[in-house]
Amino acid sequence: MAIDKNDFIYMKIYNDIYEKIKSNVLKPGGRIQPENVLKEQYNVSRDSIRKALQKLENDGLISRRAGAGTYVTSKIADYSLANQESFTEQMKKIGKIPSSEILSIEILSDYEAEIGEMLDLVPGEKLYRVCRVRKADGDPMALEIVYVSQKLVPNLHTLLYEDTSLYKLYEDYYNLKMKDMEVHIEAELADKDVQKKLRLKENTPILKISGVMQLEDQRPHYYFVCYHIGHKYSFSVRLPRKRAS
Known part of the structure; x- marks a missing residue:
């Protein structure tokens, strides 16, 4: 060729x-x-x-x-944007063992006003900020930061371990019914903090995905920001043809 x-x-x-x-x-x-x-x-x-x-x-x-x-050595994770899948589900689908390195779990009452608005919180209402490195077969795949109201997930810090799926906790332990989410995707270069946490070289491309998950009763559930290592992921979605009227 x-x-x-x-x-x-x-x-x-x-x-x-x-x-x-x-x-x-x-x-x-x-x-x-x-x-x-x-x-x-x-x-x-x-x-x-x-x-x-x-x-x-x-x-x-x-x-x-x-x-x-x-x-x-690796199969690239192909993630369909048309369906909600947890990281654990994604990795198991391609035959990898998912795990997490928990960098921090914080309870905050002082946070950006925009986050409070997205989660429909009153000023000063406490939320959890969970920062994890998501891994497949022990290799870093993504840096994930999740913000969720403490009222929705009381005592989360006592239940979350490195092999725990947040999705399973939400659905099976807290009995929260997740419906859908709106996501935003940006391509950018990893900053120094992301480079350090994911052990990346300078100027490594990443995909930054952020959004808010909604519950079936229309309440906002959590806000997340996830930095995916660019060369380890591909994303796909089926787009219907909309004809001009």
Whole structure:
């Protein structure tokens, strides 16, 4: 397969292999072809192949084993925006073991007015702020910050552990009936705080997703901000055609 040899040749190779991993053409544990074979396949220099493989390795998608070759290490998490799925459900669906590193659980009475308005809180009403690193097979995937009224989830700090699903607590323990959420998605570069918490290099792209979950009785449930490591996720949604009248 010939590739335009102008700018960013190695990124085109990277993107092609990335898509094959994402679509499961290249499966976790599967071997990547040797450099000399890839060089002929893409009709490019060995240097371009090495740069593409190095970026894939830096992104945690492949690993090189001395004397044994190069192998796929990860399946990209494909998250449908048309359905509500917890992180635990997402990871189990692609065969990974979900876990969390709890960075902090705080009870706040002083917070941004905008958060209070989104959650329909009276001034000074207490809420929980939960900050966690979400992991798959022990590797960081996302930084999640959740704000939820203490009245809705009393004693949350005594129930939340590193292997606990917040969704299961909400639904099974607190008997809260979640309905839907409106989300906002932004692509940006990780700031220093996110870099540190997710162990990212400078200028790593992330997807920032935020929104408010609504309960069936129309009360706001929680507000969240989640920073997803860009190369570890893909997001999909089915969009119906709306014809002009």
